[in-house]
Amino acid sequence: MKKLADRLLHRFTNHETALNAGHHCSEGTDQGTSGLSHRKDHRMSSHGVHLHVHDRYVVMDNGILQVTLSKPGGIITGIKYNGIDNVLEVRNKETNRGYWDLHWNEPGGKGIFDVISGVTFRVIVETEEQVEISFLRTWDPSLEGKYIPLNIDKRFIMLRGSSGVYSYGIYEHLKDWPGFELGETRIAFKLRKDKFHYMAVADDRKRIMPFPDDLCKGRCQTLDYQEASLLTAPCDPRLQGEVDDKYQYSCENKDLRVHGWISFDPPVGFWQITPSNEFRSGGPLKQNLTSHVGPTTLAVFHSTHYAGKTMMPRFEHGEPWKKVYGPVFIYLNSTANGDDPLCLWDDAKIKMMAEVERWPYSFVASDDYPKSEERGTARGRLLIRDRFINNDLISARGAYVGLAPPGDSGSWQIECKGYQFWAIADEAGYFSIGNVRPGDYNLYAWVPGFIGDYQNGTTVTVTSGCMIEMGDIVYEPPRDGPTLWEIGIPDRKASEFFIPDPDPTLVNRVLVHHQDRFRQYGLWKRYTDMYPNDDLVYTIGVSDYRRDWFFAHVPRKKGDVHEGTTWQIRFNLENIDQKANYKLRVAIASATLAELQIRINDAEAIRPLFTTGLIGRDNSIARHGIHGVYMLYEVNIPGNRLVQGDNTIFLKQPRCNGPFQGIMYDYIRLEGPP
8 A cells, every 4th residue: 555655646646736826638539528638529429328137137238337336236336437447446245335225223222223135126217218126125024123124225327428327216104113223324435545635625725635544543543433533654745744434524415516626647526416415404404524544435314414313313113214325426437648637526516506506316117216397396485573663564685485394483493204304595585485396385484693593384285297485474573672792603503603723733734724623633622721710701892803812612631531611691771671671692503422511700609590402412622513303492581680790601511521522602692661
């Protein structure tokens, strides 16, 4: 591996230099959607799709690439493309190259990891234009406790002239089957580690990555959890002293459209494209893993990351359920030797946009996947009424407006059994939610700049081909009185607060000066560095939340133990109404096994005025998430608890069994009497 790194070091340096200097892609010929010259794809587009069925394998071939799957298991064992016999890791077992998997448990039982292997192979469509094949695993009572009680139908589609393969899955739980909990399900690809070394998740998160061997004993030091490693003797010496952590490359669903890897020799890209979020759990802000050292690429449909057990659906005995995950598109691209391989990322983004435009796909064979004409649209305008800001209705510009299964206000962010459809309102507050599957939904919304969640409790029934006019909808954010003071921006994140520089010995260099600098490792430790003895004090009218409010309310480390911390908000009030109630609103962006106790003007009061009790399992502090599951609390403060002049609100987070217990605030506001 060291020799391989030495051979590639000069090439890597040249490509990174090209990236920093900017690069040019040749004009494309691939149906007008690509910035690359896909000469081979163009030449072979007249080649029909062929299916070769053997005893233990099936092969889909359209002249551009060949995809080999085990039969009847439906595990992708090989992808042949552009002179590479197999872009997947040939040193891995065939079951550890390209596969669907899930993590589940019986109610109250232990978790079980399962690589989903079919037992029945079927040809669904076979023409020169398209091949769709199925690998089905059915469940019966004899399998109880061994396999999740689901029928799982994995589908794969190849089209003529397409440089990739589509995959989707149909999961079904029958009414009489036993209950279970589903922790995660996804598709995973393990690529050749001698080829794919450059990873791209976003324009500002792309880089040469460590080799998988760099995470082995002797080459790295494991940090506070096993996924985070300090590279002490990496194969590529330029990575010496950097931190690698797969959670540094997590992404919100709304932005998680394309990611993958580039090989420089030959210049080939491998990309996972998700054209729609309708089947993903948790709505547009849910964060998921992407690609990471392996080289590994994931298509995550459902996970509990950044949410915890609240995101784990529980299916009961007697509860029928069916859901289609996908399709997603696995896209491969290439460029001529001599061209800059980094152009493959630009081309992958163009291809992603083309796939988004094609959604919903017309070529999917399953009746469980409705085509465009079988879906509906809901549209309207969202307005805001907040008389303490404006006597007139306010346009909800930039609002996230969505249809999700019926539930409580904000329930969409932990919803994981059904489908969700979201749009962003325009400057005037108008929204149009298109391509909605038939079904019953509630309308939900949240508006950047305003606290709380909107929910219209009226059921919205979408039918095939319908256009639902919802008219003007008015959201009244929680408010009882005028704003006396506020801290932060109500945007469901803690990113506007002070994000410290990382320990200089624990840096991921791609995140230096990055807009997501909160993804650096170990930032929770910096609180102790900044406040070794006394806690944070924030003075209204003097302090600036951008520099004086630490992004996470975490314990302080004292020796080998941690201790709870108490922050102070100091403010001055005149003309207090002793008989009225004041309202403190606390919006929390994330919590992990934490508790917020609030006291007024007496830090030692035995009983707090308010406590949340134990809240949150997001683990967003450890996983660099800056937000998790949003929560909003309101605290009544009797006027007689306040004094004329200087007052102090004490925010205590007493839970301190470990470094990651804590709270990330979104926004805090004190309101006067109505």
